[in-house]
Every structure is written in C-alpha cells, then in structure tokens.
Amino acid sequence: MTSPVAAAATRPAVRAAVVPPPRPRGRWKASAGWAAVLAVTALTLAPGIGVEVDLGALARNWQNGADKVVALLQPDWAFFPRTVEPLLETLQMAVIATAVAGVLSLPLSLWAARTTNPHTALRGTVRAVLDVVRAVPDLLYAAVLVAMVGVGALPGILALVLFDVGIVVKLVSEQLEAADTGALEAARAAGGTQLQVNRSVAVPDMLPGFWTQLLYVLELNVRASSVLGLVGAGGMGLLIDAVRSFYRYDQLSLIILEILVVVLVLEAVSSAARRRLV
Amino acid sequence: MRDVVVRYPNGVTALDGVSLDLEPGEMVAVVGLSGSGKSSMIRTLNGLVPVTSGTVEVGGHDVTAARGRALRALRGEVGMIFQSFNLAGRATVLQNVLVGRVAHAPTWRTLLGAHTAEDKAVAYEALDRVGMLDRAWHRASHLSGGQQQRVAIARALAQQPRAVLADEPVASLDPPTAHGVMADLRRVNRELGITVVVNLHLLDLAREYGTRLVGLRAGQVVYDGPAADASDRVFEDIYGRSIRPDDVLGAS
Numbered sequence: 243m244t245s246p247v248a249a250a251a252t253r254p255a256v257r258a259a260v261v262p263p264p265r266p267r268g269r270w271k272a273s274a275g276w277a278a279v280l281a282v283t284a285l286t287l288a289p290g291i292g293v294e295v296d297l298g299a300l301a302r303n304w305q306n307g308a309d310k311v312v313a314l315l316q317p318d319w320a321f322f323p324r325t326v327e328p329l330l331e332t333l334q335m336a337v338i339a340t341a342v343a344g345v346l347s348l349p350l351s352l353w354a355a356r357t358t359n360p361h362t363a364l365r366g367t368v369r370a371v372l373d374v375v376r377a378v379p380d381l382l383y384a385a386v387l388v389a390m391v392g393v394g395a396l397p398g399i400l401a402l403v404l405f406d407v408g409i410v411v412k413l414v415s416e417q418l419e420a421a422d423t424g425a426l427e428a429a430r431a432a433g434g435t436q437l438q439v440n441r442s443v444a445v446p447d448m449l450p451g452f453w454t455q456l457l458y459v460l461e462l463n464v465r466a467s468s469v470l471g472l473v474g475a476g477g478m479g480l481l482i483d484a485v486r487s488f489y490r491y492d493q494l495s496l497i498i499l500e501i502l503v504v505v506l507v508l509e510a511v512s513s514a515a516r517r518r519l520v
Numbered sequence: 521m522r523d524v525v526v527r528y529p530n531g532v533t534a535l536d537g538v539s540l541d542l543e544p545g546e547m548v549a550v551v552g553l554s555g556s557g558k559s560s561m562i563r564t565l566n567g568l569v570p571v572t573s574g575t576v577e578v579g580g581h582d583v584t585a586a587r588g589r590a591l592r593a594l595r596g597e598v599g600m601i602f603q604s605f606n607l608a609g610r611a612t613v614l615q616n617v618l619v620g621r622v623a624h625a626p627t628w629r630t631l632l633g634a635h636t637a638e639d640k641a642v643a644y645e646a647l648d649r650v651g652m653l654d655r656a657w658h659r660a661s662h663l664s665g666g667q668q669q670r671v672a673i674a675r676a677l678a679q680q681p682r683a684v685l686a687d688e689p690v691a692s693l694d695p696p697t698a699h700g701v702m703a704d705l706r707r708v709n710r711e712l713g714i715t716v717v718v719n720l721h722l723l724d725l726a727r728e729y730g731t732r733l734v735g736l737r738a739g740q741v742v743y744d745g746p747a748a749d750a751s752d753r754v755f756e757d758i759y760g761r762s763i764r765p766d767d768v769l770g771a772s
C-alpha cells in the first residue's frame with residue numbers, strides 16, 4: 243500500500259495537458275430554437291399583428307353565457323331516441339375509417355422510415371405527400387369531399403382515412419426509425435430482399451406500436467366524425483348543427499354526453515388492449 | 521481476401537491491405553484489440569461492408585462485384601451471428617429461425633408467412649441442434665442471453681450455410697454460457713463441416729476453440745497460424761501490450 247502522501251509525491255508535477263477534440267458545431271441551434279419560440283409568442287400577442295384576445299367580451303356577455311351553461315347542465319333525455327341512429331353512424335364511420343387507414347398505413351410506414359426503406363427518393367416522395375396530407379385539416383377534407391361525392395357518410399369516412407393515415411404513418415415510421423436495427427441487419431445478412439426483411443423482422447416488432455396508434459386514431463375518429471357532419475359528411479354532426487341552430491342547448495348537452503361516454507368507453511377498452519399488446 | 525482495404529466515409533481506415541485464404545472446414549478465430557478491424561473484416565465477407573479496394577471471394581464468387589440477386593444468394597450461403605443476438609424480440613423463436621430461410625424462399629411466400637413444410641422442417645432441425653426446440657413458440661425477448669444466442673445460431677444454421685461468421689458471439693454472456701455457445705459453434709464446425717470465422721477478444725477462447733488464429737492490429741494481419749500453439753507471446757505481439765487478466769475468460 244502506498245500512502246496518499248507518497249502517491250501525491252510520485253505524481254508528475256506538471257500534467258501533460260489533455261487536448262479535447264474540437265466541439266462539434268451547431269450548438270447554437272438549441273438557443274436559436276428557444277429564441278424563435280419566444281419571438282413567435284411575442285408576435286402573436288402584439289396588438290395589430292397578433293390574434294385579438296378580448297377578455298372583456300367574456301365579462302360583458304357573461305349573462306348570455308350563463309344561460310347556455312344552465313341549459314347544458316340539464317340534458318333533454320327525451321331526445322335520446324333521435325340520437326341513436328346518428329351515433330351509430332358516427333361509430334361506423336370511425337371504425338371503417340380506422341380499418342382502411344390501418345391497411346394503407348402499414349406499408350406506407352415501412353416506406354417512410356429510413357431503416358426499412360433505404361431508397362432515398364421513394365422515401366422522400368412518400369414523406370412529402372404525407373406532409374401535405376397531414377397539413378390539411380380534416381374538416382376541410384370533409385367539405386371538399388362533400389362537394390365531390392355528395393352529402394353522406396362516404397365523404398366523412400374518406401376525410402377520416404386521410405387524416406388517420408397522416409397521423410399513423412408519421413408516428414409509426416418514427417417508432418421504426420427509433421427501433422434497434424440489429425434484427426433488420428441479420429435478415430439482410432441472411433440474404434433477404436428489403437421486402438422480406440421488412441415482413442419477417444420489422445413487421446412483428448412494429449405491430450404492438452402500430453395497434454396502439456390505430457386505437458388512438460379510432461378515438462380521434464369518434465371525436466372528429468361528430469364534427470364532420472357540420473359540413474354534411476354524415477354522423478352526429480348533422481344533428482349537432484340542427485339543435486344548435488334551434489338553440490336547443492339541452493339537446494346539445496345530451497349529444498356531448500353521449501360522445502363523452504363513447505370516448506371514455508373506447509379509451510378504457512384501448513388501454514386494456516394496449517396493456518396486452520406491450 | 522486479396523489486398524482488402526476498407527475505408528469508412530468518415531476517413532477511418534478499418535482494414536489496411538488484408539490478404540487471407542480461408543480453407544473450407546476451418547474454425548478461424550480472429551483476435552485483436554477493440555478497433556483493430558475485426559468486425560469490419562467479418563462484414564466484408566458477406567458484403568455488409570463494401571470494400572474500398574481489393575477483392576473478396578467466397579466459394580468462387582466475387583463478393584465485391586456482386587449486386588442484387590447475386591449478392592443475396594451469396595449471403596444466403598453465409599450465416600451470421602452477432603454480439604447482440606439481433607433477434608426480432610416480439611416474434612417467436614420459430615419465426616426468427618425462419619428468417620434464415622429468406623434466401624431460399626420466393627418473396628411472396630415470406631410476405632404471406634406461408635412457409636413450406638421443408639422450410640419449417642429445416643428450422644425445427646436447426647433448433648433441435650442447439651437444444652432450443654422446446655422453446656419454438658416462445659417470444660424471443662423472453663429468453664435469456666445464452667438462449668437468444670442459440671436461437672441466433674439456429675437462424676444461421678437454417679440457412680444451410682457453407683460458412684458461419686460470428687462477431688463477438690459471447691461478449692455479452694457469462695463464462696459458463698459463453699463456453700456453451702462456443703461449444704455449439706464448434707459442433708457446427710465439426711459435425712456439419714461448416715467453415716466458422718469467429719471474432720473474439722478473449723485469448724483463451726481463441727486458443728481453445730479455434731483451429732487457426734488470425735491476429736489483427738490496426739487493420740493489418742499481424743499473425744496467422746495454428747491456434748492451439750499460439751503462446752502468450754503471440755498474443756502480446758498482436759495486442760502490442762502485455763496480457764492482462766481481463767484478456768482471458770477463465771475456466772468453464
């Protein structure tokens with residue numbers, strides 16, 4: 243055992259300076275990001291350019307608002323029979339759209355991820371198209387599709403499919419890119435084509451996450467499809483539009499309640515399913 | 521391998537003029553320090569890493585010139601085993617072993633998951649050979665490390681390969697398990713006559729299981745000879761430093 247004193251004594255007086263490798267550039271990006279967020283926030287609140295947030299209106303119209311709240315607190319239960327059919331239609335639209343979106347999203351996700359599609363041009367194209375798809379709000383899809391294929395559930399379903407594919411492909415392809423690539427490499431080393439590699443290795447590993455995202459968009463679809471009817475795309479929305487224009491907030495209240503129950507049930511079911519999946 | 525140079529896009533030269541002739545049926549242990557180019561060398565043998573210059577020939581076919589279908593057919597004849605097992609964790613053991621059949625199956629069969637009876641029979645036999653047949657329906661991620669590496673060996677065997685490449689196959693296993701896996705590889709080599717190239721950084725494993733020893737240092741072959749009589753001197757030469765306790769695994 244050397245004593246600490248002896249160890250200190252044998253330590254060289256002047257240490258050879260350790261030269262660190264040059265720090266990679268690009269660290270200013272983080273601070274620039276924060277600055278941009280602050281600037282945008284300030285800009286949106288600036289008078290003249292930004293959104294007008296008139297808190298005074300809230301106080302001035304409080305009487306008006308209070309009436310509505312009272313009506314909303316007293317659902318018109320007798321209205322229930324008339325809501326059943328639109329509610330079922332909403333659910334059907336949501337389920338069909340989720341199923342179709344699922345079938346389309348699986349291959350598209352594999353094409354959109356770097357790890358499962360080394361072909362840069364094809365991947366870029368898929369991504370660019372999906373960015374556009376995602377940028378358009380679902381209500382706008384519905385409005386345009388109603389004009390194209392007529393009033394009813396079909397334009398609603400199509401709008402939901404577009405909306406869902408945009409979300410699912412984005413989330414699942416990101417999940418694919420974050421996953422370990424070892425098994426993919428092993429399948430490639432075994433002589434598989436990219437299709438074979440994806441099918442035999444990537445698909446089994448991505449499925450649980452894929453189902454989770456599908457359950458999530460099913461929930462979103464129930465919510466969204468109740469609004470799409472506002473532009474004539476079937477489901478609950480048509481009814482919502484009707485009761486709203488007759489100022490029947492008690493009936494609207496029942497509709498909101500029903501959507502709430504459906505969404506809560508769906509959420510319970512999907513979280514139970516998710517637990518089994520992982 | 522003839523005058524093989526591998527330079528990565530970042531400018532690192534991993535292999536610097538390597539020439540080697542590997543004979544069929546050999547069990548070659550490749551040793552060298554971390555970063556000496558062991559992984560790079562093994563990956564050039566099945567075209568996972570492209571060579572910058574020189575040629576690699578496997579079974580009379582030029583790996584460096586092969587593209588597409590020809591390259592896949594070549595890879596189909598060479599099994600590969602990885603340090604981190606590289607199984608599809610959420611797939612079953614059997615599904616993982618069937619991955620070894622991809623080069624023998626048309627793409628549509630793989631896509632539909634419609635494996636032929638022959639493919640399945642080969643997979644079961646491969647699992648039986650490594651003693652994992654009873655786990656065929658388990659999820660791969662539910663197995664221990666040693667079991668996962670056995671499944672990976674079965675996947676390589678399911679290719680019915682002429683050679684097996686193993687990149688640090690036991691580096692993440694405890695000593696008894698490591699010996700078990702190395703013994704499996706030796707049986708593959710002896711009973712099936714399959715050429716085995718295995719990267720190791722533990723000199724006692726290299727000596728015990730290899731028939732031939734190749735030493736790499738800074739991307740160059742600095743030793744090539746029988747493994748059994750490679751003395752500690754030889755290893756000190758390869759490593760360019762004296763032997764340390766963590767260079768050996770210890771008894772099984």
Ligand SMILES: Nc1ncnc2c1ncn2[C@@H]1O[C@H](COP(=O)(O)OP(=O)(O)OP(=O)(O)O)[C@@H](O)[C@H]1O
Nearest residue numbers: 528530532534552553554555556557558559560561
């Ligand atoms: N994909 C890559 N891109 C760039 N450089 C790489 C890549 N792979 C390896 N290298 C570099 O090439 C050199 C040789 O690496 P290689 O992985 O072949 O060594 P190794 O002997 O297998 O080491 P280890 O025992 O740590 O696995 C190292 O300097 C490494 O940093």
Ligand SMILES: [Mg+2]
Nearest residue numbers: 558559560688
């Ligand atoms: Mg390595």
